[in-house]
Amino acid sequence: MPAKLSAIRADIATLSLDAIVNAANSALAGGGGVDGAIHRAAGPELAQACRQLGGCPTGEARLTEGYNLRARYIIHTVGPVWKGGNCGEPQLLAACYRNALSLAAAHDVRRLAFPSIGTGVYGYPLDLAAKTAVNTVRETLRDFDGIEEVIFCCFSAGDLQVYQRLLG
Numbered sequence: 001m002p003a004k005l006s007a008i009r010a011d012i013a014t015l016s017l018d019a020i021v022n023a024a025n026s027a028l029a030g031g032g033g034v035d036g037a038i039h040r041a042a043g044p045e046l047a048q049a050c051r052q053l054g055g056c057p058t059g060e061a062r063l064t065e066g067y068n069l070r071a072r073y074i075i076h077t078v079g080p081v082w083k084g085g086n087c088g089e090p091q092l093l094a095a096c097y098r099n100a101l102s103l104a105a106a107h108d109v110r111r112l113a114f115p116s117i118g119t120g121v122y123g124y125p126l127d128l129a130a131k132t133a134v135n136t137v138r139e140t141l142r143d144f145d146g147i148e149e150v151i152f153c154c155f156s157a158g159d160l161q162v163y164q165r166l167l168g
């Protein structure tokens with residue numbers, strides 16, 4: 001069965017899934033945006049666990065428990081800072097989605113949600129990021145048949161429209 005792909009509008013920290021993905025920074029230090037929301041909801045044990053991981057390079061992914069979240073795991077990945085698009089940003093963003101899915105599959109995750117990585121403080125244009133997100137997830141899922149459902153969790157109504165158009 002091919003995995004189900006969908007887009008919803010929600011606070012990703014509230015979702016009850018096997019895993020949620022965090023758009024973290026390379027120090028895994030917690031921050032604003034979705035990272036802040038996830039840390040607040042997961043509780044202080046998350047910051048402790050992140051400190052022990054010793055950071056995460058851009059494009060890579062790291063896994064922690066979900067602590068007080070309803071999600072069992074948090075997969076932290078670090079999107080590229082948008083510098084105009086000629087500094088490897090598309091490749092790095094695609095690597096975020098690929099590495100997060102690979103880590104999810106290695107932990108028997110069946111259902112997970114992604115935020116729109118890179119499109120907040122890091123400035124990646126939403127239209128371009130959403131295309132890379134959807135295309136990369138579609139391609140990568142061919143290699144991981146244990147993953148049954150991937151949700152693109154949007155924070156704004158405008159973002160949701162863009163993702164829904166790409167998935168429709």
Ligand code: ADP
Pocket residue numbers: 010011012013023024032033034035037038079115116117118119120121122123124153154155156159
């Ligand atoms: P980045 O540093 O990768 O740009 P941000 O957290 O600044 O990460 O933004 C990434 C995306 O996450 C943006 O589209 C932002 O609107 C969205 N976002 C912020 N808070 C939440 C949340 N609680 N749930 C889901 N998405 C969120």
